[in-house]
Amino acid sequence: xxxxxxxxxxxxxxxxxxxxxxxxxxxxxxxxxxxxxxxxxxxxxxxxxxxxxxxxxxxxxxxxxxxxxxxxxxxxxxxxxxxxxxxxxxxxxxxxxxxxxxxxxxxxxxxxxxxxxxxxxxxxxxxxxxxxxxxxxxxxxxxxxxxxxx
Amino acid sequence: xxxxxxxxxxxxxxxxxxxxxxxxxxxxxxxxxxxxxxxxxxxxxxxxxxxxxxxxxxxxxxxxxxxxxxxxxxxxxxxxxxxxxxxxxxxxxxxxx
Numbered sequence: 001x002x003x004x005x006x007x008x009x010x011x012x013x014x015x016x017x018x019x020x021x022x023x024x025x026x027x028x029x030x031x032x033x034x035x036x037x038x039x040x041x042x043x044x045x046x047x048x049x050x051x052x053x054x055x056x057x058x059x060x061x062x063x064x065x066x067x068x069x070x071x072x073x074x075x076x077x078x079x080x081x082x083x084x085x086x087x088x089x090x091x092x093x094x095x096x097x098x099x100x101x102x103x104x105x106x107x108x109x110x111x112x113x114x115x116x117x118x119x120x121x122x123x124x125x126x127x128x129x130x131x132x133x134x135x136x137x138x139x140x141x142x143x144x145x146x147x148x149x150x
Numbered sequence: 151x152x153x154x155x156x157x158x159x160x161x162x163x164x165x166x167x168x169x170x171x172x173x174x175x176x177x178x179x180x181x182x183x184x185x186x187x188x189x190x191x192x193x194x195x196x197x198x199x200x201x202x203x204x205x206x207x208x209x210x211x212x213x214x215x216x217x218x219x220x221x222x223x224x225x226x227x228x229x230x231x232x233x234x235x236x237x238x239x240x241x242x243x244x245x246x247x
Contacts, residue, residue: 029190029233031204072210091208095180099208108193108200109165113216117178117208147210 036098041090041125044098048088050127053136056081059128061139067118071147076113079128079135084110086129093122119146155242159228166222166246168193170230171214178207187235188213194229195219222246 035047045051062076077087085104090097094117102112110128121142128135153173160167177183185207193201201217219228224246231241 031189036204036206076216094208096206096208098206100203100205103202105198105200105202107195107198107220109218109220111216111218112201112203113214114205115210115214117210 032098032101035101036096038098039096041092041097044090044096045127048098048101048127050088050129050134050136053127053134056128056135056137059087059126059135059137061124061126061137063124063139063141065140066142066144068144069147070118070120070143070145072115073118073141073143073147074113074115075124075141077111077126079110079130081110081128081130081135083130084128086127087112088127089114089116090125090127091116091118091122092125093120094118097125117147118143155230155240157228157230157242157244159222159226159244159246161222161224161246164221166195166219166226166228168217168219168228168230169214170217170242171212172232172240173212174232174234176207176209176211176213185235188232189235190233191215192231193217193219194227194231195222196227197229 035044038044038047058080060078067073088101089099091099099116104110123138123140125136125138156171158169174188175186177186179185187207188205191203200219226246229243233239
């Protein structure tokens with residue numbers, strides 16, 4: 001029982017089993033490294049497979065015109081495009097523009113409200129996916145005091 | 151340090167409005183604390199996944215999200231969970247009021 005090579009074997013078998021058990025969890029929690037790591041909105045959109053979204057007035061972005069504190073900028077987004085399944089938020093002038101990607105399954109409305117950090121005054125672009133097509137709307141938010149560093 | 155969550159789910163205009171608060175530092179790579187942020191958020195309605203989100207370090211500290219679910223009834227179970235870049239996770243469950 002106390003054979004060292006056998007216990008080593010047992011340990012490696014256990015860790016292999018652990019990896020097998022952990023893998024499905026990691027697969028469930030997808031995170032688009034390329035899109036979130038992109039340093040420009042164009043690169044992020046490319047990584048999302050949405051290189052040239054069509055402009056749409058049916059994506060509604062509610063946000064303050066001027067945000068005094070860039071550390072907490074409230075943004076409310078909804079899409080009136082029928083069949084919207086996903087919404088992404090990109091803050092063009094942030095170091096990493098892609099801020100969030102929200103996938104809506106059956107039972108959810110294409111709506112989200114969140115607080116974001118903005119380093120400086122910037123266009124905020126919202127991408128919506130509906131029926132495999134890409135749409136976008138843009139809105140400028142002016143920032144008095146940036147909120148990314150500190 | 152990640153702390154407790156708070157959530158409220160209420161019926162409004164035939165839909166369910168979910169408002170959830172997560173205690174999380176959400177620090178960026180530029181901050182002295184280093185990169186520590188929630189990556190994944192999942193919303194479930196009676197056990198069924200309805201919203202799946204991937205978020206970045208640019209979401210504000212102690213994130214607050216609102217979501218809208220179609221229909222819903224008093225007592226329905228809403229569950230929201232998150233997973234961050236260090237593998238920490240948390241969840242909260244509440245009944246629609």
